[in-house]
Amino acid sequence: MNILDIDSLTMRFGGLLALADVSFHVARGEILGLIGPNGAGKSTMFNCISGVLRPTEGDMLFEKDGKLMRINGYKPEKMTHFGVARTFQNVRLFSALTVLDNVRIGRHCRTKANFFGAVLRTRSQKEEEQRIVDESMNWLKFVDLEKFVFNTAGSLSYGFQRKLEIARSLATEPRLLLLDEPAAGMNPKETKSLIDLIHKISDLGVTVILIEHDMKLVMSICRRLVVLDHGIKIAEGGPREIRANPKVIEAYLGRGAADA
Amino acid sequence: MNPNLKTTLKYLLLAAVFVYPLFSFANEYVLHVMVLIMIYMVLAMGLNIIPGFCGLLDLGYVGFYGIGAYTAGLLTIHFGLSFWVIVPLAALNGAIWGVLLGAPTLRLTGDYFAIVTFGFSELVVLFLTNEIWLTRGPLGLPGIDPVIIDFSWLSTLIHPQWDWYWEFIGPQPYFYLGLFLVALVYVIMGRMEDSRLGRAWFAIREDSIAASSCGVNLLTYKVIGFAISAAIGAVAGAFLARWTMFLSPDMFKFWESFLILCMVVLGGLGNFKGSLVGAAILIALGEVLRIILPALNLPTETRFLAYGMIMVLMMRFKPMGFFPAIATQSRKNPILIKLKKDLGSS
């Protein structure tokens, strides 16, 4: 069964057509690569799925309790609640807060203590706080950041910040994880550990959509790829097909490259 | 300084302040100023939620202060309600207005929100000034009863000769009541800060888009923050009403909003303990200048000249405030202390 169906999605910003009639689907449990040159509309696609933007036309269907439901127009926090988590192209951490606090905030949508619980320090609130810390620690261990629990997020190196952002999004218990260029700015060693991490995430049963420019990384972990160019889907298929697709080559290398 | 010595000294000083009003040499003016400082401590802590925790500029906090004060004053004069009933009612009224103002406007960005809050507080003052049938307007609201603790109904049941009835006269009882109020708000602030609620606020402050992708409903949590902040401001107002026993719309001009904001910034945005220092410094500064300037043979008229200059200098050399660290309360969270220990030992 598909976890996400994108059906002729269109996104306009004034006169600019960022996504034009894009359709594809994501199967439950797969790692899908979303690639394309700069300005192709990849991040716009993520912003639509995660609720930051409301698409102009078309449908987005997300699997919930075994049924597909239309998710156009839901706010980001609602999408997180449904089980869609994401990272950002430019890392967006709560940089003045500690690493642990960042992940604890990720637990927000799965917990429910309110003002009165907090002020009266009820038993259930205390238990919940303990659970939040335990679970957050598990996620930090999952991404190998347990050494930095009490450091401020802003003080981490770029690679670790990326990982922390992944840990934070995992803490929301997603079923679909959107990773926006997770390897950008990483050295080869960090990239390698990232590949392992993505595999580990997939092993948990989380479906992953990946935007990435590092073709080696994409080709090595994605079974299937969707290619966008100027808001139009130009190709879809396995890594080998895509690599051979003349349209893709043209999009990346310019007209003429495919003929040569 | 040796940390142990420091702790001891700190508690000694606290104890000294605590017993000071009981001595016969206690200076009533000093006590008066201390009570005033405590009111501003409550206000500054309450305001800190908005610019400090949620990262929104609020230029109209005095509106809620005024709403609380007049709620308390009118309920006292017309219905003779007890202070202990009035405080929750004032808080509730403040919170209601916080929600009414916040719900439609908290989606505004940055300075647009700031100017809306400012406009609101001006409207509150205009209402208090113009609706003479209700508030007596510029004539002021004199003759508000002081705080009364009345357990006579209980004492007569126990013993006919006993009369457990105390009326607050002079600054001493208000000092302790104020201290209680500061402590109460302090504890509430600490507990809120180190909770799911506080973390959601800090997330909004640090990066609202990331916060919403963590599942934080931005508007809801901003409105909650605004309502709580308003309620705290209203409580301070209720205390003020029963302490000064006189209210006038002049007491809630927008300069007060700025003053409280200055306290918050000076103490450190997002650090509610810093707000205590900010309040103490800015109120004490006004009084210190009142005393020092004549001693230096400078005319009274130079008082605010110096005040403004000192404010500028403080910001010049402490642009982040005295205590820039945020979310410090979690350092005392037993769960985290234990975690730290476990991590250290492994």
Added chain:
Amino acid sequence: MIGKTWLKAVMACCLVLVLSTPALAETIRIAVASPFTGALAGYGDNVKAGVTLKVEEINAQGGIDGKQIRVEWMDEQCEPREAATVSARIAQNRNIVGVVGHLCSSAHLAALPNYLRHGVPVIAPTTTAVAISEQSKDRAGNTWAFRVVYRDDYQGEFLAEYVNEVLELKNIAVFYENNDYGIGLKNAFVGKAKDLGLNIVGEEAYVSGASDFNPQLTRLRGRNPDGLFISGYYPEGALIAGQADGLGMQVAKFGADGFDNVDYINLAGSAAENTYLTVPFLADAAEGDAQEFLQNFRERFNREVDWMSANAYDAAGILLEAIAEAGADRAKIREYIASINSPENAYHGIAGMTYFNDVGDTLKPAFVKMVKDGEFVAAPVQFE
């Protein structure tokens, strides 16, 4: 963190404590509480001038019992909160035996509880609010708060009668300042005017510190009044007169003591002509002392005297006389002032004679001045 926080807060408080310990000196100290900074500092300056003149006179004569008088100038910006703090400071300092102040009624009302509880005699030169009468006694029934100015209700009614009988205006437009003074005065005037059968064609308000009155005046102009009653102070009053003139409203203007400042004419220029105002004293009608005072005032401050300075001069005079007669003791001073309770033992100041009733209010005759050829002159018809 918390340690340092508390430490600093406590240290700040201690600093206040240390600095506020009273200094010992061979002087008699009185306090003057008024706005010396802020929007209303101009009025505070008037009070300061009046008191300064009186104190300098006494000190030049050798002070009281050989002790010089020292004045503590207490700035309260006309803000009730500041006034309450200032009054606590005054009350605490036992060396201060009496107070001249406050300037604004709201500040005065906020300060009174402290004075009453500690027993500080206080004489207000300018507070006209009616509500003060109910707040002037302590629990034992002793009056501690006095004022040398008549109440709003008296002036307002007086003015209504004057307008009716002497000026013979029938259609009155009322323009009042939205503060305790303006409203109190206006209410008294309107109430009396209606009783007298005058026609109040419109009531408009403005806020103090405003500078544009055209919208309200335009509205009032539409009602064709033959008189404009401006219930407020001279700075706004002058602008109102000027703007009314600009709008082509050639009507008689009248106000109360709030207008009695030569700046009214300076600011309003030719538009000030044909303005009538009630005042507690008339320079022309004043006795010998007063003429000397006027002369001294002009020399010392290089401006014409206004009613605030005159009242402050008298208020300080009463307080200092009480100190001289009864000694530098708060309770005795209070008793002495309270005993000035009939025309026979009234204090004869430059603003006429002053005596107090049971609640500390004063009963004074009111006079009428008018602006003629760019100067204040006594109105041709006075009124008893």
Added chain:
Amino acid sequence: MFEQQLINGLTLGMIYALIAVGYTMVYGVIQLINFAHGEIFMLSAFLAVTFITVFGLPIYVVIVLTMGCCALIGVMLDIFAYRPLRQSPRLAALITAIGMSIFLQNLAMIIWGSRPKPFVQDALPAFLRTTALTVGDANISWLQMSIFGTASMLMIALFLIINKTRVGTAMRALSQNRTGAALMGINVNRVISFTFALGSAMGAVAGIMVAIYYNTLYPTMGYVAGVKAFAAAVLGGIGSVPGAMIGGIVLGIAEALGAGYISSLYRDGIAYAVMIAVIIFRPSGILGKSTVEKV
């Protein structure tokens, strides 16, 4: 009566607009609400009167001289108070602005005294107070005409400076992206100082016009006018110069009509209520561009 109220409102609005451009330009380049701007407006009135009474200069010279002095004050304000705080949190600069506002206000009070002063009427041409034309039942004086004229002229000049000159281009670049502008070789500090100078000069003209129009000046006059003008700047869309002009005029007219037809007691309240309503329905003001954060 309506025409008269409209004229009243328009005059008021022109003055607000002149002050508001000072707020909005500074906000545009450094995102600072310069609360001390109102005090510059106040200082200009006092400086002008001082120049006339002490040095006996003719009014036209005085206006130019005052504009220059206020521009200088604005630049000094920037250099001494705000420049050290460029890298600090925005609120630190805001508090500094409030502190400077208190300082300047009290400084003026100490120098010139706290009582209101009349403007020197003798220095003005006599025809100013006479009626220029009559529209319906409204009289428009030459003074009002010259306020309209001066304000409009200055607005056009400002528009030309911002859109047609090199420094104007630099200002616009700065308001888009300060780092980018610096990388393009723009001397950021100099452009910011120029912005302060320009805004202060505009405020100075407004100050003199208010002092002449109402024939009064006092140390706290900058406070209220400044706050209203700030509201006008926000109403028009803070950061937008044409927005500030429109915001000022809208606010002035709303105030005059509100006071004339609804309630003079709620005069300021009507201005604020209009402002709040506009902002709720147009969250970035009348002409402000809503900035969408790039994710």
